[in-house]
Amino acid sequence: MNNRKYKILASLLAFSAWAMPVFAEEKSATDYDLKTREVVVTATRTEQEIKEIPNAVEVITAADIKKLGAEKVTAALRRATSINLSKAAMAGNQVSIRGMDSAHTLILVDGKRIAGEDASSTSNVYELNRINLDNIERIEIIRGPGSSLYGSDALGGVINVITKRSTKQQTTQSFVFGSEESSTSTRFDFGKQGKLAVSADIRFTDVRKKDEALSTNTNMFGDKSYFNISADYELDKNKKLVLDLEYMEENQKTYYQDAGTSSINQKEWFDNERYGYSLAYKGKTTKGDYELRTYFNRLKKESRKTNKNVWADFDHAKYDTWVVEGRNSMQVAENHLLTFGSEYRQYSYKGTRLGEGADNVYTDNYLGLAKKGSEKTINSKAIYLQDEWVVNERLLFTPSFRLDEHSSFGSNFSPKAGATYKFSDNSRFKTSYGKGFRAPTISLLYMDMRRKMGSKTVTVLGNPNLQPEETTSFEFSLEAERDNNWAKISYFNNDVTNLISTERLATTPTETKSRYININKAQINGIETEIGRKLNKNFSVKLTNTYLDATDKNTGARLTDRAKNISSLQLEYTDNTAKPLSITLWQEWLNDYNYIPTGATKAQDFNYSSLNLAVHKTWNKSFSSYVGIDNIFNNKVDELNVDGRVWRLGLEMKL
Template sequence: MSIALNRGISRPRHLSLTLLASLMPLAALAAEPVALEQQVITATQTAHSELSAPASVSVVTREELEQRPVYNLADAVKYLPGVHLNPSSTYGRQEIKLRGMDSDYTLLLVNGRRINSRDALSSNYANDFDLSSIPMAAIERIEVIRGPMSSLYGADALGGVVNVILRQPTEETKAGIAYTYEHPTEGDSGDGHKASGYVSGSLIENKLLGNLILETTDQAAWLSEQTVNPNTDAAEQRQASSAYGSLSWLLDERQTIDLDITHRKDDREAEWNNFGAVVLNVQEMERWSFGLGHTGNWDGFNTRVRYYYENVELMDDSQIMTTLRGMKGDIEQKNHTVDGQVTAFLGSHLLTLGSELRRTELTHNQNLGSETEVDQKAVYLQDEFSIGDLDVTLGGRLDDHDSFGSEFSPRAYGVYNLTDNWVIKGSVGRSFKAPSIYQSDDTYGVLACRGMCTLVGNPNLKPETATSYEIGTLYQNERLEAGIMLFNNDIDDMIITDTWRVGYRPAVMTYSNVSKARVQGYELQGRYNLSDSMGVRANYTYSDAEDRDTDEQLRNTPQHVANIGFDWQAMPDLGLNLDYQYTGSQLLYVSAAQPNVESGAFHQLNFGAKYQATRELSLKAGMNNLTNEKRDDVAQSVDNILMGRTVFVGFSYDI
């Protein structure tokens, strides 16, 4: 298939290590809690194990996703090391932050292709629509790379990469259905329903394979007495439906043509508090994506060429904007991507050469004088080789942006093999992030300050750049995993948003390159199989994210995040799991008079069970936030509400 880029190529001794990887958070409850072999491709676009990969990488598998009521990517990765889920709105939206970096620096990929509606929505709405754009039933696994990857993927990968690998068509006919129901025991309403079905098989034996996956989600708005205005929503109403289909045409033993099409409708509605008044926010997004690619596995080298198209249409009927501007928002964003790649051995060196051309087209009836079009081109080269027990990866990428010129992103990574199970890893690299259209176009104005000011783009912005380092060690075998990774990111020309403060309340504000930031810290991770039926796993992330101009901590960035999980195969057909998460204190923006106020730490405890009733039928049930934990008064004062105790039940039937 198109994701197996190194098939047919024998690798050097250390590059070919295929080792047993760890049970990751959201661990699958298999018959025995032993580590499963995981291959990852996001770190180099060639296959590695988690141990040998030249990056800090975690994997979430299909089996792990089926354990809990997972509605979007944020739910799927929240227990991984280095991950923090930050509320992106006052009514339940979330964003993924990696190692203390803002969510704008997390690049989201599907099968290695970026998905992006950020220019249509702007940062005020974060990337929750992108996180929810992928049907969970269509996911085979998720790879999370912590640390910058601009040398392969260009802009936006300054903090890390979340790459979603979709389920591929199978030769054998398979089908199934699944359903999950979720009910908050606190507050009002908030019930959630998710149903899905899939079919996969051979349309022409050994020649044409296909699959079709359907999914629908219906979540009612959730009201909580914790909100400032009791008549407003703590979590918005969501109704979404998805259809994903793909075809793989096996031309011969060496060549495959892959086609995939995805359609998603995502409608949101919430009643929001605006200085005591209830305002209605309604957004309806329709997204189409289309991908066509050719993969060739030749003697000694592989090739890949593909085209990807994404069309996002957003109807934005947020009451503040509609009232002040006299019209509903009508926004359309089109993303075109053409890329190609060759992977080949030159002696003992595994070389990957690739290029990419991207075009973004944006129309916005409330903004922009006319349709805006942005082109970006890139070429990259990567070399993987071994020097004794040291595996080396060198890479560099040259990006050319038609508005901001050229940026070169080099990277060097070393993996020293102390034994077959124990490595030392380290890297240094440069990365960058180009300003978005809404940040750089002075005709793009976003209402802010609850409708009392406008934030316009600044055409004089420069790209943000960062120098990053990491070093650490990792040990893995069938029963034990233990690792530590130290990291440091120095960011220059950070783009900041002007905000109201005491004595400063202009009607029009903008963005500027005035800030430097440093994010440094370390990650601890481990797991241990206590017996053939019991295992424990844990990780801890310390991140010190500091604005170097003001010496203050960055907002919405806790210094401490920890996870502990316990998995028990109580009976051959019954598996149980318990997850605990600790999120440390963090600074929140409360008001112009109180721009930085510390909000205290909070805890969550979740329990789940899965019962294999028959070979085809499995049942699951559990409870999230068992202790009904609440965030403190500071968080509640800005409607950052933690979902109360929630029960869930579900089933899946596969043939």
């Protein structure tokens, strides 16, 4: 512990020595061609400049996505600070922010929650790759707890995907060819026709089949389809209606073998669809803005499997999310901007993995098989309040709180306070302290899953007595820009209680049985650093590192599925012409990634590095292309499902 404190103190002192000359200078932001005014809405639910916000914030724009040659949302996030996107089994990715579990990341689309899987092992694993990349305007990432504004699930942070709105008439056709997947997409922007602006997106993706490492198993492969329609209708210059419709379909399958066999003897098919709508009324006044919104989305899942060409098992599931919410931001005094709102959320889940554990038990007959199923609906109500208080020209203080009333466990109070102190226009100190929580989901409370997996039946039971997972978190950081240089360093600390884990109840040759329990306490702290320099008008370089110390407070052991250090060195080139060429070369390192390989009983540390390249060229106002290569030197780590080199080629035409 003392060694860790010395490391933290030494890092802060070293940064302070570099930055202190900046603190004494008073230069305007226009003195630096590096700096632009980046505005986000996720951190405070209001438009706020990143420099002012006490939170750790990162923005990835549509232009950034193109420069990276990203073919899916997880690829667009690869260079984001303190996010672990390691591959999760057959498909999907972890979405871990600052060492917190994937389930502790709240994923939003235009501020809306998404209906999806809710067990500990599946929460958020598939979600990012179910979002249409071509419909994204930008991605806002908030690191640190966000429960004071967003309620449950935002223990580690928030990822808010903000979609495009139609501004001018244009048709965009895109093609992606790659070693992992290929896709084609069309976007129709109808522009503003009188008071109405409409756009529509269509994307088809083919995920390629490949064998997984260390086995003859395959990944989940097959087709995905995305459809989005958005419409803005102006009632007058300060009021409008916003409608969004979305549909997603997955038709995929996987082949795999039982333990102890040498050939594929099981096949499984997955047919999923999600659809939803959102209707919002937005307005502006002389003192602020407001919004009333309702939205609904549903994920329907069907899986079926064979064992030696005989139907062996199936599952059906239906997840619904319905929300009604209102928000108002109002300038109540010269130095106070109040944001307040309320929300009603209802979640429903009906499926065979609930077995007889929930309400309205029924029998599902399918393919000559019969399984029990049940359903459950839970709801929550909330109010929240935030004050953006400009204490003086140097200090911004932002207190906030939220009170949630949940139908399953009662009330939860989530306070947070943050402050930004500006030493000068180009250097600042930020700090925040807050509490977060995650309410147990329907699966965690009521699951009664019995599923055939090879020669065994795997049983997982929910626990209606579960308590919410909770965090107490604080962080502080220093940021500065000087001439063509910039740097940031942050220390964060999360004290986690009531972590939900599983308890093994029985293990026999024919059955494995477990249930969810509150048991773990964890301490997760770390240091984020970023140093960059614009070398000249064409080249810039950036170095980032996240040091993570994540331990189980009960045993003192390191938490698994986390790296002790994640680092990247990034070099960017642009020729700054009317038809720009951009080249991005970056090296990634994961050190001491703590993981329990398949079949092992103890965690092991793994190291991994990858050199990656993306080249994007605009040929004229109508045509651009990119090529991307990940893991150029084909490094493989079979235990972590790192398969080696990945390539992709993309083309975009504007008509």
